[in-house]
Amino acid sequence: MSTPRSDFPSDGSAAVPPPGCPAHNTGAGGLTRLYGPVAEADPRMMYEGLRRQYGSVAPVLLHGDLPAWLVLGHRENLEVMRTPSLFSRDSRLWTMFKQGRVAPDSPLAPMITWQPLCIFVDGDEHARLRTAVNDGLGQFNRHGVRRFVTRYTRQLVDEFEATGEADLVRDYAEKLPMLVMTQLLGMPEENGPLLVEAALDLMKGTETAMASNEFVVETLRKLVKRKTENPGRDLASRLISHESALTEDEVVEHLRLVLIAANETTVNLIANTLRLVLTDRRFRANLSGGQMTLPDALEQVLWDAPPLSVIPGRWATGDTTLGGQPIKAGDLLMLGLAAGNVDPEIRPDLSAPVHGNRSHLSFSSGPHECPGQDIGRAIADTGIDSLLTILPSLDLAVSEGELATTSAWLTQRVNSLPVRFTPRRPATVQEIDVSTPPPKSQPLPAVTSVASPATQLARPPVRRSWWRSLFGRR
Numbered sequence: 001m002s003t004p005r006s007d008f009p010s011d012g013s014a015a016v017p018p019p020g021c022p023a024h025n026t027g028a029g030g031l032t033r034l035y036g037p038v039a040e041a042d043p044r045m046m047y048e049g050l051r052r053q054y055g056s057v058a059p060v061l062l063h064g065d066l067p068a069w070l071v072l073g074h075r076e077n078l079e080v081m082r083t084p085s086l087f088s089r090d091s092r093l094w095t096m097f098k099q100g101r102v103a104p105d106s107p108l109a110p111m112i113t114w115q116p117l118c119i120f121v122d123g124d125e126h127a128r129l130r131t132a133v134n135d136g137l138g139q140f141n142r143h144g145v146r147r148f149v150t151r152y153t154r155q156l157v158d159e160f161e162a163t164g165e166a167d168l169v170r171d172y173a174e175k176l177p178m179l180v181m182t183q184l185l186g187m188p189e190e191n192g193p194l195l196v197e198a199a200l201d202l203m204k205g206t207e208t209a210m211a212s213n214e215f216v217v218e219t220l221r222k223l224v225k226r227k228t229e230n231p232g233r234d235l236a237s238r239l240i241s242h243e244s245a246l247t248e249d250e251v252v253e254h255l256r257l258v259l260i261a262a263n264e265t266t267v268n269l270i271a272n273t274l275r276l277v278l279t280d281r282r283f284r285a286n287l288s289g290g291q292m293t294l295p296d297a298l299e300q301v302l303w304d305a306p307p308l309s310v311i312p313g314r315w316a317t318g319d320t321t322l323g324g325q326p327i328k329a330g331d332l333l334m335l336g337l338a339a340g341n342v343d344p345e346i347r348p349d350l351s352a353p354v355h356g357n358r359s360h361l362s363f364s365s366g367p368h369e370c371p372g373q374d375i376g377r378a379i380a381d382t383g384i385d386s387l388l389t390i391l392p393s394l395d396l397a398v399s400e401g402e403l404a405t406t407s408a409w410l411t412q413r414v415n416s417l418p419v420r421f422t423p424r425r426p427a428t429v430q431e432i433d434v435s436t437p438p439p440k441s442q443p444l445p446a447v448t449s450v451a452s453p454a455t456q457l458a459r460p461p462v463r464r465s466w467w468r469s470l471f472g473r474r
Helices: 035-039 043-054 074-081 123-138 142-164 169-173 178-183 191-204 209-229 235-241 247-279 281-289 293-305 337-340 371-390 468-469
Strands: 057-062 065-070 165-167 310-316 320-322 324-327 332-336 405-407 412-414 418-420
Touching: 035 043, 043 057, 043 337, 057 324, 057 332, 065 074, 065 337, 065 412, 074 320, 074 332, 074 337, 074 371, 123 235, 123 247, 123 371, 142 165, 142 169, 142 178, 165 412, 169 247, 169 405, 178 191, 178 235, 178 247, 178 371, 191 209, 209 235, 209 247, 235 247, 247 293, 247 371, 247 412, 310 337, 332 337, 332 468
Parallel strands: 065 332
Antiparallel strands: 057 065, 165 418, 310 332, 320 324, 405 412
16 A cells, blocks of 8 residues: 655644544545545535645545645635646656556546546647637537527437436436537437447446447547548537647547536536425525526536536646645645535635626636536536426425435536426427427437447446546547
8 A cells, every 4th residue: 555645744633534534534644535435425524624624725645545635725726727837737747657656457547647638738739639629619509509408308308208207317317418419529310329328338337338438439430530521510520620630539539528528527417406406495486486597506506516526637847835735746636626616715605695606616717627618508507497398397206315416536416316297298289399499309219229238238326437437448
């Protein structure tokens, strides 16, 4: 087992776990482990315990008891995000890598091993790759995204509306973002359901995850070849023709990055917002009474339950000080988005509404700020609004206390949302609104008919590291 670096707190103060951090959640030197069942049982309690003990930047241990810094303060997070000259995205700077202390099979390896992607580079190379992604995503207007969301919301609801019950995570939130994203990438309609299943398989880390990843990559390679010959107004075509001159591999890998990352974060945002709407009577009443818009509810969730709780990471380019802590060159810093969003320095009263306030950290900031945040918002608010419009009588089928939340060390969201509603009778021809649906609106094909490797085994309910699926199975 590795030991913490000598200049991490070793004066005896760290030997006593911070308040709220159980003793058996500590590792070498008494430092708190940022992973494992204890840390994931109540992340907010752990963050606040660390904040009381250390302030805005706390020393922690990652998998294998490797030392890192967890940035808890809102201001300190922004400082790290916005200062790439001091805090780089190039993981090759990490002292633990240079010392050979990161095992090849470490759970950290998939998410921090350097790769030629825009999220791992700075400077001119980052500008080249990031500009292509920004321009590709920037061509989509909100109205166009809404049309896709409305189409797929109707198709997904068609699958369960006759029963009067559904699980809004399994039957809706986990499917909608991927279906929309496949259209923005320029994929054929029939690819949508197949990629939904493959992406879910990847996110849950099943035995068929590697086969699912191969299916995703091969589908993207076919898309790139097709769009090279017959370009359209989509992300794939824009990356291929962009002035940044991306190679075919760079196009495929950035399409994969956008597809998987956008899917996971938007699934989390939809699921957590639906939970809020269904369980908080104040929000339900306000939404019905027009005193609070759905974007307001989304903003509240982005503050209180961001799609990503922690982002790894940044690496110090030289010795510096952050939040009163001595940061050495090569140190790893973990961005605590969830912790920064509840920093008492900026939110002394967590019960106060945050309507219209977008200064949260949920989409990061600086050069590596999420390029697809507007698309994610459009998918989430349009999807939830369309769902509530079609099924206005939605009610939880279980008590709020029965809703389980899965907390991985990077993400947190509700596992399922069982609901009941009045089955909607089929619309007559006269009642169908033809103002928004595109020509194609057939029901989604049955996924069980697909000869995809991911469909051979049932998915277990446990969600595993989606970062491993994103970066580790290429």
